[in-house]
Amino acid sequence: MIKNNGKFIIKFEEQDKKFVEKLNWKKLDKGYHKAKEFFEGEDISPIKICFIYSPEEFLFFTGWLKLEKWVVACARNNNTIYIFAPSVVEKYTIHKNIHFYFTLLHEISHFFYRQAITSKDFAKFSLWNEGIAEYIANRKKPQNIDSHLSTLIEFRDEPVMNYKAGHLLIDCIMNEFGSTGNKKIIQFLKETDSNWTQKELFFKFEEIFGMNANILIELQGGIKK
Ligand SMILES: [Zn+2]
Numbered sequence: 038m039i040k041n042n043g044k045f046i047i048k049f050e051e052q053d054k055k056f057v058e059k060l061n062w063k064k065l066d067k068g069y070h071k072a073k074e075f076f077e078g079e080d081i082s083p084i085k086i087c088f089i090y091s092p093e094e095f096l097f098f099t100g101w102l103k104l105e106k107w108v109v110a111c112a113r114n115n116n117t118i119y120i121f122a123p124s125v126v127e128k129y130t131i132h133k134n135i136h137f138y139f140t141l142l143h144e145i146s147h148f149f150y151r152q153a154i155t156s157k158d159f160a161k162f163s164l165w166n167e168g169i170a171e172y173i174a175n176r177k178k179p180q181n182i183d184s185h186l187s188t189l190i191e192f193r194d195e196p197v198m199n200y201k202a203g204h205l206l207i208d209c210i211m212n213e214f215g216s217t218g219n220k221k222i223i224q225f226l227k228e229t230d231s232n233w234t235q236k237e238l239f240f241k242f243e244e245i246f247g248m249n250a251n252i253l254i255e256l257q258g259g260i261k262k
Pocket residue numbers: 143144147166167170
């Protein structure tokens with residue numbers, strides 16, 4: 038079945054018909070605009086949302102071989118989001134179906150990130166990509182992290198930290214810099230690349246934001262004492 042409201046097109050099965058009928062399009066639209074404004078982007082339309090009904094189907098559409106239970110959705114080419122259907126999400130992932138909107142807005146943020154940060158290695162900056170997506174989705178922000186950030190690119194061995202620490206970092210920047218925070222973030226991402234050493238990245242951060250990244254988080258109470 039297909040539901041098309043112009044901006045979003047959803048492909049789903051009968052078992053999710055009621056869910057789709059009750060969908061809060063306004064909420065989706067609001068999140069979409071938050072992402073668009075954050076990245077000062079161009080419209081991305083239509084956004085296609087394909088409900089997934091099994092891990093095999095997820096693999097088929099995304100090519101993602103290392104599917105783990107925390108993976109619930111994926112933003113791919115042609116503005117298509119593959120997301121476990123509300124009717125099966127609790128069976129195949131650790132996510133609750135009430136988190137559907139968080140997940141969808143998170144993925145929409147990735148489209149705008151990709152549009153704004155066009156350098157070839159944009160995807161490596163997971164700390165920022167996931168952090169901004171969590172901020173856009175307006176998920177409850179983590180209170181603090183256990184230690185100073187050791188990287189400004191990504192936590193390769195502990196992917197969940199990209200979401201948690203990334204969200205905290207973005208939140209601290211937006212609190213500190215208000216309406217210029219997003220511009221500084223985009224500038225940082227455009228003027229760096231993943232071949233840089235951590236030292237160079239922290240130096241660049243300080244140049245753009247006027248203070249050390251960890252001090253910024255500490256000042257906002259984001260690092261456990
Ligand atoms: Zn993500």
